[in-house]
Amino acid sequence: MATEEPDINDGLTLVSYVAEDGVCQPHQGYGWQPVNVVNRQAWQEVENAIARSREMVDAGIVSCLHYYMTANQMTPSLLARYANRPGWLVRLHLRPFFFRRTSRASLARYAELFGISVEDLTAGRLRSPVYQRERHG
Amino acid sequence: MANLCPEAFPHRQSAHCESGVVSNLLRREGVEVSEAMAFGIGRGLFFGYLPFIRLNGLPLVTYRSVAGRIIRHFSKFPGISLQQKTFRDRRRAMVELDEALAAGRPVGLQTGVFWLPYFPRALRFHFNAHNLVVYGKAGEDYLISDPVFPAPVRCPAPDLERARFAAGALAPRGKMYWFQITDELFSPRLHIRAALDGVCRAMLGSPFPLIGVRGMRFLAGRLVRWPERLGHQRTILHLGHIVRMQEEIGTGGGGFRFMFSSFLRESAELLADRQLRAGAERMMQAGDEWRGFAAMAARICKERTRPGDSCLALAASLRSCAAQEEAIFWELSRWCREGR
Numbered sequence: 001m002a003t004e005e006p007d008i009n010d011g012l013t014l015v016s017y018v019a020e021d022g023v024c025q026p027h028q029g030y031g032w033q034p035v036n037v038v039n040r041q042a043w044q045e046v047e048n049a050i051a052r053s054r055e056m057v058d059a060g061i062v063s064c065l066h067y068y069m070t071a072n073q074m075t076p077s078l079l080a081r082y083a084n085r086p087g088w089l090v091r092l093h094l095r096p097f098f099f100r101r102t103s104r105a106s107l108a109r110y111a112e113l114f115g116i117s118v119e120d121l122t123a124g125r126l127r128s129p130v131y132q133r134e135r136h137g
Numbered sequence: 138m139a140n141l142c143p144e145a146f147p148h149r150q151s152a153h154c155e156s157g158v159v160s161n162l163l164r165r166e167g168v169e170v171s172e173a174m175a176f177g178i179g180r181g182l183f184f185g186y187l188p189f190i191r192l193n194g195l196p197l198v199t200y201r202s203v204a205g206r207i208i209r210h211f212s213k214f215p216g217i218s219l220q221q222k223t224f225r226d227r228r229r230a231m232v233e234l235d236e237a238l239a240a241g242r243p244v245g246l247q248t249g250v251f252w253l254p255y256f257p258r259a260l261r262f263h264f265n266a267h268n269l270v271v272y273g274k275a276g277e278d279y280l281i282s283d284p285v286f287p288a289p290v291r292c293p294a295p296d297l298e299r300a301r302f303a304a305g306a307l308a309p310r311g312k313m314y315w316f317q318i319t320d321e322l323f324s325p326r327l328h329i330r331a332a333l334d335g336v337c338r339a340m341l342g343s344p345f346p347l348i349g350v351r352g353m354r355f356l357a358g359r360l361v362r363w364p365e366r367l368g369h370q371r372t373i374l375h376l377g378h379i380v381r382m383q384e385e386i387g388t389g390g391g392g393f394r395f396m397f398s399s400f401l402r403e404s405a406e407l408l409a410d411r412q413l414r415a416g417a418e419r420m421m422q423a424g425d426e427w428r429g430f431a432a433m434a435a436r437i438c439k440e441r442t443r444p445g446d447s448c449l450a451l452a453a454s455l456r457s458c459a460a461q462e463e464a465i466f467w468e469l470s471r472w473c474r475e476g477r
Contacts (some may be wrong), residue, residue, distance in 0.1 A: 033435070
């Protein structure tokens with residue numbers, strides 16, 4: 001993972017206002033070093049959470065839905081709103097016992113949301129989050 | 138990128154999405170308003186520390202007014218009318234978007250950034266108050282002028298639909314808007330004084346201790362106690378979060394203070410006013426102080442501290458920002474009253 005790169009915006013040039021010749025002007029650049037530091041820090045947090053979730057899935061403490069939720073930076077309530085399911089049901093689905101009993105319809109919703117197949121979910125395959133798949137032009 | 142028909146929409150990259158969209162949409166209608174001017178007369182500048190609102194478990198710090206405020210202020214100006222729609226039905230929302238495009242009318246959309254595939258990975262958080270302009274359709278792809286990108290981009294229809302109906306805080310509900318110019322004589326210079334007055338009141342006159350200059354001082358007081366209250370690890374996360382809100386894309390740097398300085402300078406030229414020019418210069422110095430604050434906070438986050446870097450020093454820097462801005466806004470509010 002390219003976390004050690006100085007610029008984590010995939011080479012996107014952004015505009016910021018900088019003081020030049022005593023006046024503030026828009027200026028195109030690759031981002032300011034401190035910003036990249038704190039951005040990387042935030043992503044490190046996300047990646048730590050994903051790693052923790054992976055371990056818990058492997059240990060059988062939570063279902064693979066927990067991994068997909070964490071990897072896509074969601075909370076149970078946000079996931080519930082996206083999947084159009086009540087929050088308590090989503091929280092149950094995060095447990096392996098209830099996840100094995102999830103209805104086909106719910107599984108289809110989750111799969112569509114995360115861009116994976118229902119079989120990925122039932123087989124417990126952990127695929128990369130939405131934002132790491134191929135980028136369109 | 139091929140056939141994006143850039144001549145169809147006057148795209149100009151900007152630092153902040155909302156002021157950028159307003160500026161670009163108005164330019165399409167033949168009214169020249171720069172991004173900084175849009176930010177200024179839209180009363181974009183603000184400060185608030187709202188620890189009871191949590192983002193990923195971290196307190197909300199905002200350096201600008203709430204999302205959608207700039208657009209709303211513009212809709213109140215005589216000579217400009219704003220048409221705005223939100224939707225319940227996703228299909229209806231996309232159909233109306235297609236109809237607007239077929240009629241040759243570019244529209245602004247509020248979207249979430251998480252679902253937009255053209256965004257770099259690093260910026261794809263669940264943030265739902267992003268603004269962009271859709272100006273055309275090619276096959277199944279929409280042609281988008283996203284103000285924070287250097288050039289127009291394409292986005293597949295299903296992704297755009299999902300982004301328009303992102304869930305969570307500030308859910309856009311497919312919001313779509315466009316401006317109509319009803320008076321050819323609209324000029325931003327008529328609104329500078331009222332806008333400045335509004336910003337000054339928000340920054341100085343709030344009865345709540347978490348808002349404006351008082352909010353900065355409040356945050357400074359809190360910040361000093363973070364190491365003992367939260368422990369080292371959480372303190373670092375909190376500091377990083379403050380800096381991200383301040384310097385992350387869309388702010389133009391210095392927590393919007395540089396952009397506001399640019400607005401003051403432009404106003405000074407429009408109104409040929411010396412006092413505003415001085416205000417612009419001092420606002421720029423305040424922005425520099427903010428940047429110094431961010432740089433020190435980032436050094437602490439990275440544990441590459443220089444001598445003198447500590448939470449105490451950070452708080453002192455923040456208080457100095459507050460003092461500078463307080464002086465500036467008092468000066469400006471006096472200017473506003475004099476001119477009436």
